[in-house]
Amino acid sequence: MNMIDGVQELKSPWMIAVWPGMGNVGLTAGYYLMAKLGMELLSEYSPPELFDIDYVEVEQGVIHTGMRPRSRFFLWKDPEEQHDLVILIGEAQPQFGKYTYCQKMVTYARDLGIERIFTFAAMATAMHPEHESRVFAAVTDPENLKEMRVNNLEILQEGNISGLNGILLGAAADKGMDGTCLLGEMPHIFSQLPFPKASLAVLQAFRLISGIEIDTSELVEQSKAMEQKLGELLSQVEKSMGEKKEMPEQQESFEESLQPEVPEEPTLTPEEAQRIEELFAQAKQDRSKAYILKQELDRLDLFAEYEDRFLDLFKNHG
Structure with a gap:
C-alpha cells in the first residue's frame, strides 16, 4: 500500500x-x-x-x-x-x-x-x-x-x-x-x-x-426530497394498478420509470460549470462543504468524471 x-x-x-x-x-x-x-x-x-x-x-x-x-x-x-x-x-x-x-x-x-x-x-x-x-x-x-x-x-x-x-x-x-x-x-x-x-x-x-x-x-434535506419523489411515483403506480389490471407492456414501462435517467453525453451550461468551480473553491477552503459539491455533481450525473479531483480535496497539502 x-x-x-x-x-x-x-x-x-x-x-x-x-x-x-x-x-x-x-x-x-x-x-x-x-x-x-x-x-x-x-x-x-x-x-x-x-x-x-x-x-x-x-x-x-x-x-x-x-x-x-x-x-x-x-x-x-x-x-x-x-x-x-x-x-x-x-x-x-x-x-x-x-x-x-x-x-x-x-x-x-x-x-x-x-x-x-x-x-x-x-x-x-x-x-x-x-x-x-x-x-x-x-x-x-x-x-x-x-x-x-x-x-x-x-x-x-x-x-x-x-x-x-x-x-x-x-x-x-x-x-x-x-x-x-x-x-x-x-x-x-x-x-x-x-x-x-x-x-x-x-x-x-x-x-x-x-x-x-x-x-x-x-x-x-436530501432524504426528504427523495422521499417525496418516490412517494409520488408509488402513489401513481398504485392508483394505476387499482384502476385496471396491469398489462405486460405497462409493467415494462413502470420498471423503466424506476431507472435513473442517464444522459448520453452530459453537457454543462456556462452557469453550471461556474457553479461547480465555485463549489470546488469553497470545498478547498472548508472540507465540510464538500458534500454540497458532491450533491451537485450527482445531480448533473458528473461525479464519475470529477471523482479524482473531488477526492484530491482530501489530500494532506500541509
Missing part, C-alpha cells in the same frame, strides 16, 4: 469500509462522513491482480487508457481523543480474490491499530418510502449485541450479507477483531435508485455507537 509518511499513532481508531451497492446506501454515508469531518487522504490499495479493466473511455473518437477501480483510505483525528476514524472508500468490489483482498485490508487495519471495523450497507424490504428507515445490525462478537439493542437497532437474526460488506467482517473475525455491519432499510421496489434516508439512518446509528457528532442537516 502507498502510505503517506508521518502518520502519528492513532487514538483507539475505528475503521469504516464502504462500496457501491443497493441505493448507494453505504457509499453515500461514507462520502458524507468523509466530507463533514474534513478527512485527509491516508493511503491507497488498488492491486492490479485483483481488479480488472471493464471498459475504456472514448472522447471525440479517441480511446483513453482503461482505469482500474481504486480503493482509498481517509483519516480523521478525533479532537476529543475518543476514536480516530479511518474510512475505506472503494470504487468497486474485486471480481475475484475477494477474501484475499479482505485479508490484506484486515492486516493493514491491524498495523494501524484499528480496534473495530464497520461496514455500511443496505437492507431491502417492503417498506414504504415515506416510512422511517430502520437499521439492522450484525456483529462478530455476541457481546456487542447488547450495545446494538441499547441503541434500539434491529438485530439481523439470520440470512447473509453479500459481497465485501460481509466478507471483510468475516476476515476480521478470523483475526479476532470486532466487526459491525450496519444495514439501512430501503424499499426493494426502488433498489436501483439512490435512497439517502437509509444512509441517514446508518449515520445516526453510528453516531449513537461512536459518540461522534455529525451534522446531518444536508442529508436530512
